[in-house]
Amino acid sequence: MTFWQRVYDVLVGFGGGWHGGVRFLYAVRFLLPAVFWATLLISSYINWAKNKGQREYILTLAFAAGLARELLMFFVYFANEAGLIALAKMHLFFPPLEHVLVLLSGLLIAYAFLRFVFELDRFGYYYLRIGAFTASVLYVITAAGWYRFDLLYPDVKFGLYWGDLAFRVIGSIAMGIPLFITYRYLKKGGRSSAKFLFMAFLFFFLDEFLMIINIAYGEVYKDVFGVIRQNLHTWGVLLFAAVFYQEMKERMETAVGTARAEKNKSEALLAAMGDAISIQDADYKVLYQNQAHKDIVGSHPGELCYQAYENNSGRCDGCPLAESFADGQVHTAVRSVVLNGKTAYFEIKTSVLKDPAGNITAGIEAVRDITSRVRMAEALKESEEQFRSLAEQSPNMIFIYKRDRIVYANEKCEKVTGYSREELYASDFDFRSLIAPDSLKLVEKVFRKHLKGEETAPYEYTLLTKDGKKLESINSTKLISYNGETAILGIVTDISKRIRAERRCGKVRRC
Helix, strand or coil: CCHHHHHHHHHHHHCCCCCCCHHHHHHHHHHHHHHHHHHHHHHHHHHHHHHCCHHHHHHHHHHHHHHHHHHHHHHHHHHHHCCCCCHHHHCCCHHHHHHHHHHHHHHHHHHHHHHHCCCCHHHHHHHHHHHHHHHHHHHHHHHHHHHHHHHHCCCCCHHHCHHHHHHHHHHHHHHHHHHHHHHHHHHCCCCCHHHHHHHHHHHHHHHHHHHHHHHHCCCCCHHHHHHHHHHHHHHHHHHHHHHHHHHHHHHHHHHHHHHHHHHHHHHHHHHHCCCEEEEEECCCEEEEECHHHHHHHCCCCCCEHHHHHHCCCCCCCCCHHHHHHHHCCCEEEEEEEEECCEEEEEEEEEEEEECCCCCEEEEEEEEEECHHHHHHHHHHHHHHHHHHHHHHHCCCEEEEEECCEEEEECHHHHHHHCCCHHHHHCCCCCHHHHECHHHHHHHHHHHHHHHCCCCCCCEEEEEECCCCCEEEEEEEEEEEEECCEEEEEEEEEECHHHHHHHHHHHHHHHC
16 A cells, blocks of 8 residues: 555545544544644634733643644554554654653643633642653653563553553543542532533543553453543543633623723713814724714714815824824814804814734824813903003003012113113012112011912002112002912002102291
8 A cells, every 4th residue: 555545544534434444543533633732722822922821822832732642643653554663663752752742731721721710820830830840750761661661572562561550640630630620610600611621621531540440450441441532532622622712702702891891981981071082093084083073073984084174185284193193192283163153263182092012003182172261361462462551651660570570560660760671570680679678578568468368558668779769659569360370460659759849848838
């Protein structure tokens, strides 16, 4: 029989046929679970590649070990049947390596569930390391001895070598531990998928334990136990697949449910916000608008923002969202729009949305109606201009004092005091230098009252000019709000001429 004919017979045997004799059933025996392991391996690897989760990484290693065991067994039987390699030579690695792969696969699967389902981190840590260490030691001890045993006793079944029994005992213990823990988990009302997990561990445990019984009876029941064990092994792998996909389904449903809840919460928050919110993708297509935004510009899902909002054929000049897309930072712009015949002003603040990898996927615009603020600012500006116009024409000195500094002085202040506005506004200018020493306590007392929020009556004091000249004055002060902060508005009237006139009149009367 040629090599390709033998391959054809294997494929027929894998399909369940008897072509060429019953010996070709090993194709079904090993390749069927290999297909299950391979499917699990691909699925877990894809999941691991997406989220880099440690659970998926461990399961990927476990499924790879399981697949390697099935392919190793198939290779051994196929190579022996095809006459490619003598079975005796393969005994240099075959029996102990097969046992190590089976044990390692079971240990890794059990560890993944002990840690990530049963939350037994510390126990799982020691379970995996002790199990892997034991398997490694057994391999080193038994590998050479097994080969020598087969050479010395060619007529004795190689399963009767003590190493086989040792691996089976360790395998039974390794599967018995997670089996017992899964049973306790189910008794406490664990999730339903744990039933499949319990059956899978039970089947793997029985696969090892029945072999112990078989060895104890000198392998006289090998043909009976072999069929049972192979079915247990295959169905055990299939049950692990059922658990894996059930876990994936539950996690997906949980993730979808969480995502929906977060979406509903986010939409509720966005709807409740006073700001108008819209979200555009990287191509400026409208993905979302809250109701406040729709009330301003209408509903435009799926449309290009610059066409829907501005009626432009291309991206708007000075678009803050484009700037955010370019550098990933927050940008702000102010736009004026004519609505119902009146000009309205809107502040647009933009930022970007990123995926877990940090790539920009969309941008969010928060639009705030600042019309009243702009109107107020314009009114305030107009009021300030009117104040300055009146103050500059006033015959009295007018100043504004805030935070221990003069922040405004009219032209009359410059002419009377001899100080320029730059000097008066300087941060190191001392306001007290404008007050004669004998009036300083009075002025400080008045200012302390103002600091407490109290108003004061006009008072007379002596003003001191830059060149040292003294001017008798009346100061009328009042608390005001200036640029959002409390300040003191002062109006100083020079009464020196009046005082001199009064003194002259007094002299005349005495004469």
